[in-house]
Amino acid sequence: MDEIKRLTLPLSQEVIDSLRAGDKVELTGVIYTGRDAAHKRLVELLKNNQPLPIDVNGGGIYYVGPTPAKPGRAIGSCGPTSSYRMDPFVEPLLKQGLKVMIGKGPRSKELRELLKQYHAVYLSAIGGAAAAISESVTKCDLICYEDLGAEAIYRLEVKGFFGIVTYDTVGNDLFDEGIKKYKKI
Amino acid sequence: MREIKVSLIEEKVEQMLLDACENIPENVLCRLRRAKEEEESSLGQEVIQRIIDNDLLAREKHLPICQDTGVVVCFVEVGYDVHFDGDLYEAINRGVEKAYVGGYLRKSVVRHPLDRVNTKNNTPAIVHVKLVPGDKVKIEVAPKGGGSENMSLVKMLIPADGVEGVKKLVLDTVFNGGGKPCPPVIVGIGLGGNLEKSALLAKESLMREIDDVNPDPILANLEKELYEEINKLGVGPMGFGGSVTCLAVKINAYPCHIASLPVAINIQCHAARHKSCIL
Numbered sequence: 213m214d215e216i217k218r219l220t221l222p223l224s225q226e227v228i229d230s231l232r233a234g235d236k237v238e239l240t241g242v243i244y245t246g247r248d249a250a251h252k253r254l255v256e257l258l259k260n261n262q263p264l265p266i267d268v269n270g271g272g273i274y275y276v277g278p279t280p281a282k283p284g285r286a287i288g289s290c291g292p293t294s295s296y297r298m299d300p301f302v303e304p305l306l307k308q309g310l311k312v313m314i315g316k317g318p319r320s321k322e323l324r325e326l327l328k329q330y331h332a333v334y335l336s337a338i339g340g341a342a343a344a345i346s347e348s349v350t351k352c353d354l355i356c357y358e359d360l361g362a363e364a365i366y367r368l369e370v371k372g373f374f375g376i377v378t379y380d381t382v383g384n385d386l387f388d389e390g391i392k393k394y395k396k397i
Numbered sequence: 398m399r400e401i402k403v404s405l406i407e408e409k410v411e412q413m414l415l416d417a418c419e420n421i422p423e424n425v426l427c428r429l430r431r432a433k434e435e436e437e438s439s440l441g442q443e444v445i446q447r448i449i450d451n452d453l454l455a456r457e458k459h460l461p462i463c464q465d466t467g468v469v470v471c472f473v474e475v476g477y478d479v480h481f482d483g484d485l486y487e488a489i490n491r492g493v494e495k496a497y498v499g500g501y502l503r504k505s506v507v508r509h510p511l512d513r514v515n516t517k518n519n520t521p522a523i524v525h526v527k528l529v530p531g532d533k534v535k536i537e538v539a540p541k542g543g544g545s546e547n548m549s550l551v552k553m554l555i556p557a558d559g560v561e562g563v564k565k566l567v568l569d570t571v572f573n574g575g576g577k578p579c580p581p582v583i584v585g586i587g588l589g590g591n592l593e594k595s596a597l598l599a600k601e602s603l604m605r606e607i608d609d610v611n612p613d614p615i616l617a618n619l620e621k622e623l624y625e626e627i628n629k630l631g632v633g634p635m636g637f638g639g640s641v642t643c644l645a646v647k648i649n650a651y652p653c654h655i656a657s658l659p660v661a662i663n664i665q666c667h668a669a670r671h672k673s674c675i676l
Binding site: 362 | 579667
């Protein structure tokens, strides 16, 4: 197993720019959850020149809708959801300073260009490894949009949260590189 | 006539869903272990190992394998000689509600595709009932996640497209899905019937055991060919590149119109959860 970079959130621009597709990281600090319905609301707020309920400046959003926490646990199972569905909402958040997105699966070409433009990164968590991922969340607090259930926005404190840098700030794409290497037909 | 209490159906549905969401079937786990040996990419191997570790942890600590505990798909075979003492569909939905609300599972159903208000109890289930000879009831439940379902499709090919057209459609669909449906996946294919029948066949094919062999030699051969070709696509575990993109291919078929060759492709993620019981 390659070396894992242990990083503390929020990441400095220098650290973000130094990450390369394929790097394995373990994150410690605060990230916010958000998926389809929450993103729609966040972007509507920005359209109406209203403040966001979370500080994304320099921060990260994890695309996840967890299961309810069982007694004695900080959070339920919490693996990533497919990131491409959030692509239409990303640019206004990048303008607010969003730097790290965590999810799973490939995203649009436009999104990859935006990451270069705004110097932000996309990390993958392991899809379906939701019980294991919950072990790296130490605290989970509801921030807003409780009516959305699992789609509400939560503030997560994470410790050693595993991710793989997938799109970096210079346009490298781990999916394209990997698939080219192993494609035989 | 045999009387079956719907309260028993409710109880069984609840139990099976709780079981399915936390306990990966042993044959899926075995298949994942073999996949790790077969995978050529070291990152791919690590991804599969993390998936296996997750599935074991979920089992040990009674946690859902995946946060997407799905929309409940329920296949019920009802013997002609069975009488229920109440509403079968309501009983199934009560079982779903009990499992999801009481069992710390995620509620992933919205009441309308456009207004998108969460029903907060994961109902309604999608229920398919079939009448069969006898006085038994077979219930099969599958919590089906959205990520892999979104990478599925139905296409009406024409007879001239033939088996090559079917194969091309399957390979293109799996390749275009890339890492989105959480590979390594199981590819369920419905061939023939008509528009809705093909989709149902594809879903039914995913209810088969991962290690079974198709009794139809033509389909068994096509499953094998597609399995080998899909694993040459290079998508790999979670789409990071590799030689294990699918764990299995399942094809169910039905007669069809002389003008048509309907093909449905239903993708199942590696968390292949389903349970069944016979009453």
